[in-house]
Amino acid sequence: MGNTLTFTVDQQIATLTLDDAATRNALGLQMRDELGAAIRSIKQDKSIRAVVLTGAGGHFCSGGDLRNIASAGLDNQGWHERLHSLHHWLQDLITLDRPVIAAVDGAAFGAGFGLALAADYVIGTPRTRMCVSFLRVGLVPDCGVFYTLPRIVGPQRAKELMLSAREVGAEEALRLGLLAEVQPPEQLQARAQAIAASFVNAAPMAVALIKRAVAAGGDLSTQLELEASAQSLAMGTQTHRDAVQDFLARRPAAFQWPA
Template structure:
């Protein structure tokens, strides 16, 4: 795995190319360390997740899993160790962009779903392959996928274990943009870099609101809205951005040119 920070953007690249970046315990521990490093580093304004060698992530390393000879209790603890850092990623208060080329299977699909935006190549493929090997979806998929595609479609994808091509994934809302394979990482990094000039307070509060919204009632969300907007009104980022608007200067935060539909 490689971990690089440039211009406020951290790029985390899975790099087990011979295994299509399948996750074993060593890679999982590297993921944990890098995610925690991002969470601690306030100079990082956005995170990009990607994979090397024409694959995003083929899921869990089945040879390593079988070799561990897990019983129910050890299997549970293995997943809890994963959840310790995965929850940090899912609740990160800064934008996460996934650059997906090639397969995003199993846990790889879960990592993509942990992102706020997924930029994919035309050859990207998504698959909840767990049932093919007698497992249930993990890496937070029970939580994330129904919020993106709805419960009925999530059940279909989980129980069919079928492959989802890039264009269908975009139609379902899993993918934000499809770009040529040689532009996937650059586009993801451009999106991430645009947040260097966004209000960190507003970004964090938007992410918190969207995480809470599916299970909250109107009164709860209106109360959150009032408190969040109060914090933003009082922020230096808002005052500077508003003054630039009044002075007819370009906004500091601008989405990079491209179609995010």
């Protein structure tokens, strides 16, 4: 059995490409294991400054592998344990202290939809189709969707998308905030790499603190205290001091969007 994931690192950017043409990159057990191993490796390798997550063959991810699900023969406890094994690396991906860019062409259905929303910045093409498709097969959303989707579109719209299990095209996905931008298919990968490259020169602590603060949520007092703590840490970094000197000397900023 061949690999279902391509994992490369170049110029401090890790690229994870889902690649299982027979299933349109369905999130089967092997792909889950390979994603888990890759994400653990990225988490440990601090030289990696950004991650691009994408799919091969004109699709991002068609969802869970229904053939495997149908033949698994697990009881409730077995399914609970299997989902927990997914959650270990999914949580590592969502909370990764570096930016994750998802480049979504074609289908992002079910678990593939959840995987896309685990990224910090999601870009698509006019061919992008997104769907919280779980209710079509009598299931509830997984792959983190209960956490990520309401934070992006609000609880009322999230319930509508979950309960209708309807398909969302690129234009609506952009309007709802599921996509940050839409690019021609032939430019999608280059744009994703350019965005990732911009973060190679971003302040690593500031990036990590931004992600942590947004994920924390909480009331105004909690957020203001978190803001004070995070900013005091960022103020003490050499990256901040160098950026101030560049500004005062009228030199170009190290961080450019995109590179």
